[in-house]
Amino acid sequence: MSTLLEMRGISKAFAGVKALEDINFTVRQGEIHAVVGENGAGKSTLVKVLSGVYPHGSYDGSIVYDGRERHFRDINDSEALGIIIIHQELALIPLLSIAENIFIANPPSRFGMIDRDAVYKRSQQLLAKVGLNEAPDTLVTNIGVGKQQLVEIAKALSKEVRLLILDEPTASLNESDSAALLDLLVEFRSQGMSAILISHKLNEVARVADRITVLRDGRTVDTMDCQASTIEEDRIIRKMVDRDLEHRFPKREPTIGEPVFKVENWSVYHPLHAGRQVIKNVDFQVRRGEIVGIAGLMGAGRTEFAMSLFGRSWGRRITGRALLHGREVDLSTVSRAIDAGLAYVTEDRKQLGLLLADDVRKNITLANLGSVSSGHVIDDIKEMRVASDYRNRMRIRCSDVYQASGNLSGGNQQKVVLSKWLFTDPEILILDEPTRGIDIGAKYEIYCIINELADAGKAVIMISSEMPELLGICDRICVMNEGAFVGEFDRSEATQEKIMRVIVRKGERLVDRDLQRSSAEELSGGALR
Structure with missing residues (x-):
């Protein structure tokens, strides 16, 4: 397998502080090469050097691409050679269509004018290639984060990509969307495309990578060949943090008290689509010293539920009761929610x-x-x-x-x-994806802080798309689907399989129930007419 990229002796400093020191890194033709490390290890700096964000002359060392040394002055130089980077923060314009976002920098033209028919047709081809079944004229704001990630990849493919760099591509995705994206990456590899994958999700890295390079404190500490042997996550972690983590999740003996916070018959409607009920007559409670996890697929309504509780930050026509220590509290504004004892750590810090x-x-x-x-x-x-x-x-x-x-x-x-x-x-702390986009060492520290809060008597509600995280940290897990709670498990009985089984079965029942209700309403309306 020939070498497509070689970075030799790359060093980069900011105000005298070394961000990269003598990095050597290669990517072969048609391989997925993962780069892992703690936050601050130098991963993002390395790919910014490669893509020209940090231009030639601002770093030491050399970049050899496709057999020739390259001096990238900016990102346009690297993109011209097929080196395309997709950042963790998606660079899409919400109020433009999918097609307009894909071709915003290089639209097909005819007689000096944008050829809209060509834009639409080419967008259809690219969306089919990434497996996204959406019309090219759909506004980006009207599709979910997982689909937006696919639009970013389609945008990259429009530039005839040879080396695709993905920085935390699955950080905002649930497990099914993450799996679909990784499968797409594997398919691209089979077509000869090379990729650099930066991710904190080590199970995903081990699944798709041909090689894994570990960075620590701006240096390369190891490159592992996944084809030669099976790479265990524990080995990657040891290299990343330079120590053994005996347990991925800190041990805790919970002391759970009386119910502190209750929600009764809580309903929320969409802020833009007046007739769409997003949260459906929910009953929920959390006890003193308890960590309650909320599991569910993307779109289940977890974040919407949390934000509607916290000062009605999301939604319209919000009804129901919230009780703290058995007394009804006013959560109608953020300041009143704070005064009542609630705090909300958003998923988008x-x-x-x-x-x-x-x-x-x-x-x-x-x-x-x-x-x-x-x-x-x-x-x-x-x-x-x-x-x-x-x-x-x-x-x-x-x-x-x-x-x-x-x-x-x-x-x-x-x-x-x-x-x-x-x-x-606060008495009630709502954590929405509290470890999104952070490394394994920092995650462990956050888990310890969460445990300390529960041990101090706080009631903690935790939303996470990482099932192992919920199983490892929570005392009880409530499962949400289609805006309703459809299952509940204590720590001792919860498994990924049980949770997913509840989501699938209850989801089917909810769909059947909605269809039956719709049919009944139609019959009733017909009788009235």
Whole structure:
């Protein structure tokens, strides 16, 4: 198998701090080469050097591609040779169509004008190639995240890609969508395409990669050949973190008390489609010191349920009762939800959880400014002390509390978001995908923090698309499908198979029930007419 790419002695520094040091890395023709490592290991920096985001001259070392040394001045130079990168944050414009997004940079033209017929036809061909059954004129905002990821790949294929770089492509996807995307990657490999896969999901990496390179502290520590032998996840973890993790999830002996928070007959309608009921008469409770997981496929309504509880941040025509310690509470606004004792850690920390341009100090105190103010004026000394205290307690790795939050690794950003809500001293903590996009070492630290919160008597509600995570950390798992809870398992009896079986069976029943209800309404309407 011939070598398509060779990066020799790559070193890159920022303000005197080495991000990469003497990296040697190769990709063969028609292979999937995975790159893994903790946040801050240098993975993103490496592919930015390769793609020209960091131009030639800003780093040491050389890049040999297709047998010739290359000097990429920008990303256009690398794309011209078929090196295409798909970032974790999707670069799509929501209010443009799928076809417009695919060809936004290089639309087919005729007589100096965009050939819309060619755009539509070519988009159809690309969507068929990636297995996406959507019309090219569908707005991107109207399709789910999994389908948007496929649009990004179709966009890459429109540029005649030879080396596809995917940065955390499945971070926002559920298990079925992730599997479909990985199958597509394997199919591309069979057609001769090469790929660099960056992922924290080690089971996925081990499944599809031909070779795995581990980075740690900006250096290459190992390259494993998956064709020569089976690569165990524990071996990858040891190389990543430079230590053994005896358990992927910290042990805990829960002490669960009385019910703290109850929801009765909770219903929510879609904010744009007035007749579409998204959350359907839900009853739910969580007890003191308990970690309750919410499992479900993408679109099951988990995030919508959580956001509707937290100050009605999502949805319309919200009805039902919420009770704290047996007394009904007002959750009609975010400030009232906070005052009632709720906190919500969003699944999208960069867009909704943090002010990336602001420093760690301001982000930590943002949700409870009254506690660091005197006479409606923020006390800078008090704010700095609070932020420094949480920095130490949560083990946030930053130069100081005045460092911009946008410059932190994903795991440390997540700790800042958690600190912000812990500073409000909540009784009910809702965690929506709390470990999304962070490495195995940082995940373990987050799990320890969650356990400590439960041990301190907090009631924790945890939403996650990673089934092993729910099984490893939660005391009880509630299964959601089509906006309703369709099953519940204690930790001792829960398995992935049981949870998926409930989703499939109950999903079929819900569809049958909706069809029956629709038929009954039609008959009733006909009789009235």
